[in-house]
Amino acid sequence: MIFVTVGAQMPFDRLVRNVDTWAGRCGRNDLFAQIGNTAWRPGNMAWTAFLDPPDYRQRLFAADLIITHAGMGTILTALEFGRPILVVPRRGDLNETRNDHQFGTARALSEAGRVTVAWNERELFESLRRLDSLPAPQRVASHASCRLLNALRQFVRREATAPAFQPVTGESDPASPIGFLGPEPRQSRRRAA
């Protein structure tokens, strides 16, 4: 199943229309799209306007591949599940968003090897042609980096404690949206002592 998503904030006709057209041309029937307020109604893929967060997470988990705008929420969750991600950044000049900040997000994440980016329609169709060879990114934990957690922990506790969080590897469980896999602070402090 390929999950196509544009987020909840703004419509994204260019993405939905192009992927829908491609699906029709190839006769694929394994696409599902979350299209928000997009005006284009897909004829070649199942779709819904919005999904509740648990359903959304489940869709990302169940997908073999995700085609999305450069929305941070979708990308972070898809990375948790290690799914290949094809990103189409929204363009400010087409009023797909207020400015071109999605290009910055897409560039940085593609440079980090986290996502594949289709910068224009030609690249989108090219990527769609070779979907099966899109690389799956490394799975990430369901929480922030230990460095950020430690900085926040110090802020929250108002004390310069020893680093409470150490890197661990773990896989995310879609059944538990809160799936917290890192070490629990008090335990680590005991271990350190």
Place this chain on the structure above:
Amino acid sequence: MLMIAEATERADTTTRKTRILAVASGGGHWVQLLRLRPAFVGEHVVYVTVNRAYRAEIGAAPFHVVNDATRWNKWGLIKLAARMAWIMLRERPDAVVTTGAAPGYFAILLGKLFGARTAWIDSMANVDCLSLSGQKVGRWTDLWLTQWPSLARKDGPRFEGSVL
């Protein structure tokens, strides 16, 4: 979730819990806030966001919904500020932590007014420049972070890792 809940109960008996107001608007802001939760283990956390459906993701924690607003919607901003002020009065947080955007902006300003410590974590989506709300509210924070080293400055924001 279970691990967090259990840890919360255990911590209860030993130290006074910090009252944290964790604030984010929708989509990526909310997902990034949730990724910070291990730092809140053992504290009293109250969530504020813009979508009632997000409650399903935070278990039994106290939860408030505010309207989202942009800087082009003056009435929306006034309503948001009023609602956030009411939440501040009711929850009296020791600390405000936010990943943006508009609700976080007001949470920082009002939190400061009510004597809370404040933390702004600029969204990871802001790669080339800081969010406008982050730029405006940064100097009112006790902890001002960007998630990209290239955006860190000597007088803030700092870089201390990212949600990834």
